Amino acid sequence: MISYRDVLTQFVRFSHETNEKMLFLLIDLCQSEYPLLAAIQNWQPVLTYTLLFEKTPEEYIKEEGPLLLAIDIKNANHLEILEKICEVNFMNNRLLAFNSRYPYGTLEVHLRRAMLVRWKRREGYCDFICRICLIQ
Secondary structure, three states, X not given: OOXXXXXXXXXXXXXXXXXXXXXXXXXXXXXXXXXXXXXXXXOOOOOEEEEOOOOOOOHHHHHHOEEEEEEEOOOHXXXXXXXXXXXXXXXXXXXXXEOOOOOHHXXXXXXXXHHEEEEOOEEEEOOOOOOOOEEO
């Protein structure tokens, strides 16, 4: 059976194979039992992250929505928080990891735009990970 440490190893291996220094994470914070946002906010050295519902009509639930996080896989301190993220999100479909050659700011802008969805005559914001879009 696969463990969260196996997932962590795969993330790091994939980043090395693609020659990317950064691993980007989309994390669904909704109903998380572990205070992950507080851990990320207080991590030293400071981590680059964005609550993607900020500056949207869904801002009132920004701490329950998707979070974009950049992890430097060559930084042991970053690998420590990555291990904790893998542990608390293991097998619950709240984590999406990817590499990109785009800079963090470009990804943030693109993902914010991609969140806005239209369905029939309604629109709302998608959280990317576990739920259907929030339709206004």
